[in-house]
Amino acid sequence: MEGKITLVKTGTPGLDELFTKGGFDHSSSILVSGEPGAGKSIVALQYIYNGARIYGEAGIYVTSEQSIEKVRENAKSLGMNFAELEEKGLVKLMKIPINRGYEMADDELMREIKKEEVKRVAIDSITPLENLSPDIRGFRVRILGFIETVTANNITLLVTAEKRKTDFDNMEFSPEDFLFDGLIMMGRLRKAVSFERVLSVIKMRGTKHSEELHPVEISNSGLVIKSLEE
Numbered sequence: 597m598e599g600k601i602t603l604v605k606t607g608t609p610g611l612d613e614l615f616t617k618g619g620f621d622h623s624s625s626i627l628v629s630g631e632p633g634a635g636k637s638i639v640a641l642q643y644i645y646n647g648a649r650i651y652g653e654a655g656i657y658v659t660s661e662q663s664i665e666k667v668r669e670n671a672k673s674l675g676m677n678f679a680e681l682e683e684k685g686l687v688k689l690m691k692i693p694i695n696r697g698y699e700m701a702d703d704e705l706m707r708e709i710k711k712e713e714v715k716r717v718a719i720d721s722i723t724p725l726e727n728l729s730p731d732i733r734g735f736r737v738r739i740l741g742f743i744e745t746v747t748a749n750n751i752t753l754l755v756t757a758e759k760r761k762t763d764f765d766n767m768e769f770s771p772e773d774f775l776f777d778g779l780i781m782m783g784r785l786r787k788a789v790s791f792e793r794v795l796s797v798i799k800m801r802g803t804k805h806s807e808e809l810h811p812v813e814i815s816n817s818g819l820v821i822k823s824l825e826e
């Protein structure tokens with residue numbers, strides 16, 4: 597098994613196709629960063645939900661801000677019935693309040709991560725931890741330690757982060773952008789009098805990927821990435 601890299605499907609229609617390999621590397625870490633309402637949480641939810649429902653891989657979704665009931669409710673409006681998968685023990689929704697930060701040794705989360713069947717973890721979002729950290733160096737060290745712990749347990753990690761500004765013409769990167777294997781940016785482009793949601797892959801270590809801005813569509817049945825021809 598050692599050294600063997602298998603593929604992890606992203607769970608978001610149209611997203612796998614942006615990577616030459618057709619998904620994320622197993623045991624890699626991916627940051628989904630972007631502005632408010634860009635769709636980061638939905639991508640994180642679909643990663644866990646479809647990961648379990650379609651690919652049979654158990655997962656944990658950690659929220660820092662919303663109540664678990666609210667997460668279930670929002671997910672339902674997007675066609676995802678988490679309760680069903682929770683009952684089957686395939687998915688666990690957890691809330692770690694901001695004031696506790698993501699103490700990387702958070703007992704409950706660590707216990708879950710160590711379970712052999714758990715293959716996917718989504719942390720939504722890492723930004724409260726950044727706000728709690730007195731210095732950038734400490735923040736980076738804690739994130740790196742967390743990435744290492746999670747991925748060492750054969751888990752593929754997806755983390756979201758809030759970005760104040762996503763100007764695709766004039767990108768500015770945050771400290772966390774450099775720490776993950778992959779970086780996906782989500783934001784908006786102005787088109788005349790309206791905005792269009794877009795997604796772009798900024799980096800993915802070890803593979804080629806699309807360099808384009810892809811339109812994002814959100815509906816009652818979830819979030820999909822469109823190719824440019826559509």
Ligand SMILES: Nc1ncnc2c1ncn2[C@@H]1O[C@H](COP(=O)(O)OP(=O)(O)OP(=O)(O)O)[C@@H](O)[C@H]1O
Binds near residue numbers: 632635674816
């Ligand atoms: N059922 C739905 N149908 C259509 N659009 C929806 C639905 N549910 C949510 N949305 C859209 O998705 C957007 C929110 O997406 P999401 O929560 O993933 O954003 P986010 O990037 O996580 O934002 P934040 O940084 O504030 O957490 C909403 O602004 C809303 O327009």
Ligand SMILES: [Mg+2]
Binds near residue numbers: 637638720
């Ligand atoms: Mg969110």
